[in-house]
Amino acid sequence: MDLDLESTLESVDLAEETVLREAQELGFDEDDQHRIGMSVRECMVNAVVHGNCYNARKKVHVTVSRAPDRLAVTITDEGEGFDLNSLPDPLANENLLRHSGRGLLLIQAFMDEFQMRAREPKGTEVKMVKYVGKSS
């Protein structure tokens, strides 16, 4: 399944709802559905807010693929991209009281596989996978 979504908060909800339906059909339990849904939400927020900066001319591309034992979601924005290593560590004591910066931490905690890469000429692609019955 492929979706091209507007850079809006409504798209965040739409992507989450769409992936959750797939997760439910695949047989993920409620806790894993919550983890998957939140991971998609966090990734979509990054794409809409930080990647595309709500730019109406830019889209967020969502690909959902299913196998009997797994759900894979790829989310790509059309933003300027960023260096993952430049982000502050949200678990460092000096950063615990920061307002933001925890989204990627949550995705990596909730999903079984997580990959992020820069796209050419621009954009960021995140691929995440969750296996049925395997807690992360």
Place this chain on the structure above:
Amino acid sequence: MSVKLTTRQVGDVTVLDAVGRITLGEGASTFRDTVRELASAGHKKMLLNLAEVSYIDSSGIGEMVSGFTTIANQGGSMKLLNLTKRVKDLLQITKLYTVFEVFDDEAAAIRSFS
């Protein structure tokens, strides 16, 4: 459903009962505005009851941290009550259990402010 917040006073402690979702958008902004209004009105002892909160995302967590620091900077404190397992997990993952005082019993939470 976004978040619905109601306040009640137990002695000098303001209990903020939250119901719904604290996520980016209306939920997080409603939460932020309410805590700021209470803080600026002089409510320095705040107990946030999350028993009926079904969903908090990283934006919601960010607003909780901002509320905590806003009140702390005014010489007060914000503590948490009745976390669901999912919210407890979030605090574990983000290490915020080292920041917030968390209670399962309201009376004990109220007493802790004295």
